[in-house]
Amino acid sequence: MKKLFPKITLIFLTGTIFYSCSIVKKVPEDGQLLTKNIILANDTIVKNERIENLLSQKPNGKLLGFPLRLGLYNLAKDNPDSLYYDWLNRKPNRRENLAKLISNKQVDRLSQSFLVSGLSRFLKKTGEAPVIINKIKINSTKNKLKGYYENQGFFNTEISAKIDSVGVKKAKVTYNIITGEPSYIDSISRRIETPEIDSLFTNIQSSSFLKSGDKFNGNNFDLERARLTNYFRNNGVYHFQINHVRYDIITNERDKKVDVVYDIEDRKIKREDTLAKTPFKIYKINQVNIYTNNNSRETNKITDSVSYNNYNIYSNGKLNYKPKAITDAIFIEKGKLFSDLDRSLTSRSLSNLKVFNFPNIEYIEDTLSGGSNKLIANIYLSPLKKKNLNASIDFTHSNIQDFGITGNLSLTFRNLFRRAETLEITTRGNIGSSKDLANPNDTFFNISEYGVDAKLTFPRIFFPINTTRLIKKEMLPTTQMSFGLTNQKNIGLDKENFTGIINYNWLPKDNTTIRFDLINIQFVRNLNIDNYFNVYNSSYNRLNNLAQIYNTNPNNLDEYGDLTFPGAITFIDEVVNNQTALTSDQQDYQSIRSIGERRKRLIENNLIVSSAFTFSKNTRKGFLDNTFYAFKAKLETAGNAISLLAKRKNEPLNDNGNNTVFGIEYAQYVKGEFDLIKHWSLGKKNIIAFRTFGGLAVPYGNANSIPFSRSYFAGGSNDNRGWQAYSLGPGSSGGINDFNEANLKIAASVEYRFNIFGKVNGALFADAGNIWNIFDNVEDKSYTFNGIKSLQDIALGTGIGFRYDFDFFVFRIDLGYKTYNPAKEMSQRWFRDINFSRTVLNFGINYPF
Structure with a gap:
């Protein structure tokens, strides 16, 4: 040394x-x-x-x-x-x-x-x-x-x-700042020439950003200027602009006091070669004209018109819209004061109809109807195409298929019933190749999937009872009815999947969204249940290993001494029916029974009829805003309404002892979850991003487990990146199944993001979390949540990520490592898998949260 x-x-x-x-x-x-x-x-x-x-x-x-x-x-x-x-x-x-x-x-x-x-x-x-x-x-x-x-x-x-x-040839620069004592606002007065403006000012003076005794801050003067301008323009003062608010600031250097005088002069207008002052006026809307397919002021082209609820609607052809469909989306009304807010709401609401391009709204002074202080609002609408056809094709690669071709054909019908409804019909198809699947005919494309979806959107609440008192039109409500049918071949157990959803969406505030699923129906039919042990190979291997010890029936085995797939099912039945040397108090007995119960659950056809309420809030103010939070909470219930139908039909119980409807066992559960994302900007493109998630689904009534499609999994590029998707948990079980899922999930992630150079960014991340079984039919302690002590089974994955920003999306590569692995013995859990050869590589588009 x-x-x-x-x-x-x-x-x-x-x-x-x-x-x-x-x-x-x-x-x-x-x-x-x-x-x-x-x-x-x-x-x-x-x-x-x-x-x-x-x-x-x-x-x-x-x-x-x-x-x-x-x-x-x-x-x-x-x-x-x-x-x-x-x-x-x-x-x-x-x-x-x-x-x-x-x-x-x-x-x-x-x-x-x-x-x-x-x-x-x-x-x-x-x-x-x-x-x-x-x-x-x-x-x-x-x-x-x-x-x-x-x-x-x-x-x-x-x-x-x-x-x-x-x-x-290197140096540093030091800036030395001596500020002295700050100045404070002493007196505040005003000099407003227009009496109407002075009266409006008095109404909101108490909410001013400028207060006597406060330290002088120039930003507050800008905020106050914007506040006054918004208030005046939303209360009829059409010609008022932000530069009309001025201040006279009188400083007293000895006492460090500042006197502030609001100075709002009358409006200046140009008359010939001179500027003349005229008082501001408060304007009312005297007329509202709507041009449904005419972007110009050429009235000679108008061939159809109608007056409805104080609105004049014009068209240069046959009017293709029911008047109420358009006027319900307009907040500018005859007799109301001019308001920028009404104009903004009208623009958003008309755009929300999705049958027009962004509207053009103009105001002109009405000089013909007599009197003064009147405005005419002209709303020019440019319709989108009534029918629109889109087609796309993609080439794909995934863990299921080595090569795939996906095609989509979408047809959109706008203004279907002349009330701005939109119907979208989409057909999709996929053919793929997989060398891992059985392929006796040696066909290259041995995987296929096709489906069709239809979605009908109403720009209002479509319900038998009037809901306008509860959900106002300012909240931009919409109703969606969607239906879908999908068929899969040679993918898993092969499935037919039917969905039907009726939901309502509205925006109670600018950054808040509420969605209510009135009914959500999903029916999943498994077409190839004999393929179960091909798909869930880990379950078969565990069962086959135990069969070498306990199986006594030679009919269950093939020529090599391994369980055949039918023999595997028979072996499970023999164990459960006490036809082998195993007894119910032995661990291997419990393992075999668990494999059998899992198989029954996953091969069963699922009927889920649910309702859900989702609340979302996002404070992000733009793409460049890196200090914000997003919160989402959801409550879902399933099976309550259909259980009433089951009682009336009084169908016989199935093999599991549960009720059925049309011969199908239906799911019944209650599920709640929340998702919180918070970002902090540290400057210079440095960001701390945090996410936490919690979800619990509790079966009851007609069910003792949660359908696979409604359960939780852990791992993957948007979850715990130290594990691959579906490979983490439940609990400390070690992810021994092919697709590990459970009904309780806790997760949290933190990520430090920084710029490397140009559009290349990096990240250091830590992901924690796991899934567990609770309140269902799983009894194995390594799978279930057993109170506070189960929190020691929370896995920790850490790593480094690299991202390239393409402006319209971000390509992401994350290298994850199992830092704390709950599947191992206590003394072996920390840092045993941090090795380059054990890197879990995650690819993704855009940031994980």
């Missing part, structure tokens, strides 16, 4: 010197590389993203402390084409000899090739030029900082900047 230490020290020093020299490789001799900005406010270091964004110069970006992009830029040659010609002309015959192999033209084109200059262009584009300290930009930063602090009420702020060398 003593001999190695000098060598390690030498390598370290050599690397440090090389790094120090290479990083300033392209810094001019009279320049200095900016390595750090320090902001001191009253001798305290400031780390505030808003203030840091005022800096005109920032150091080169770093990845794990190393300026990677600067390093790439330094690798590029400055004039690669000139260097190429210098090399070419260095020897007199070099150009001629090269021209013999290609041509003179190609010799010149080599200067622009990737190997000669293209690589350098790529490195410069991908990299980042060194940030050279610039005194002009330092002065610009000082001015910005001074403006910022003055806006916060520090009117005597003094700012100085100092450049300190920190190495060869």
